[in-house]
Amino acid sequence: MNKAQIFDFFNRLAEANPAPRTELEYGNDYQLLVAVVLSAQATDIGVNKATRALFRDVTTPQNMVELGEDGLKQHIRTIGLFNAKARNVIALSEILVRDFGGQVPQDRDVLTTLPGVGRKTANVVVNTAFGQESFAVDTHIFRVGNRTGLAPGKTPLAVELKLEKRVPQPFRRDAHHWLILHGRYICKARRPECWRCPVADLCRYKTKTPAP
Numbered sequence: 001m002n003k004a005q006i007f008d009f010f011n012r013l014a015e016a017n018p019a020p021r022t023e024l025e026y027g028n029d030y031q032l033l034v035a036v037v038l039s040a041q042a043t044d045i046g047v048n049k050a051t052r053a054l055f056r057d058v059t060t061p062q063n064m065v066e067l068g069e070d071g072l073k074q075h076i077r078t079i080g081l082f083n084a085k086a087r088n089v090i091a092l093s094e095i096l097v098r099d100f101g102g103q104v105p106q107d108r109d110v111l112t113t114l115p116g117v118g119r120k121t122a123n124v125v126v127n128t129a130f131g132q133e134s135f136a137v138d139t140h141i142f143r144v145g146n147r148t149g150l151a152p153g154k155t156p157l158a159v160e161l162k163l164e165k166r167v168p169q170p171f172r173r174d175a176h177h178w179l180i181l182h183g184r185y186i187c188k189a190r191r192p193e194c195w196r197c198p199v200a201d202l203c204r205y206k207t208k209t210p211a212p
């Protein structure tokens with residue numbers, strides 16, 4: 001895709017959804033961080049089901065430390081990998097209390113030093129909580145970037161760096177939301193719904209799905 005086509009691509013996704021938001025439910029930066037950590041290899045819907053009750057009582061890292069690992073497990077046992085996630089959430093909450101005054105750091109590299117926080121999680125948090133222009137490449141964005149030709153790459157990091165270079169203003173801040181939603185609801189993994197895709201003429205995917 002050339003520059004004009006990339007602009008057109010995001011312009012169309014933006015027209016369809018001018019103010020995209022994460023589908024995870026949260027009330028503050030800390031809860032967002034916890035929700036994103038819990039969402040690894042789980043659906044946002046599943047995470048929301050578990051966090052609705054949890055976040056009523058737990059709004060700060062200190063609350064989480066007081067709840068403890070066993071208490072947290074009771075809330076999140078419906079989420080995959082809940083044992084490891086509970087351990088990580090308690091450990092990162094202890095670090096936030098001890099080293100960061102209970103605040104979520106705004107620096108991506110600092111965030112990735114926390115237990116259970118990888119580059120993708122940190123990119124989501126700095127983008128969604130702090131409005132930074134970061135590109136968190138999950139399975140949906142990886143697929144859309146490669147299929148369309150927008151940001152081809154063999155690894156999530158390669159796709160992220162391509163997006164970093166290619167996505168123009170004014171779309172940089174919300175690009176990752178648009179790409180996730182596009183991948184989740186239209187450019188689906190097993191059967192992309194090309195017949196109703198708003199960017200089909202810009203996409204280089206060869207075996208487009210015909211209308212049913």
Ligand code: SF4
Pocket residue numbers: 147148186187188192193194197198199200201203204205208209
């Ligand atoms: S045309 Fe098909 S493959 Fe291309 S972006 Fe749209 S849904 Fe995905």
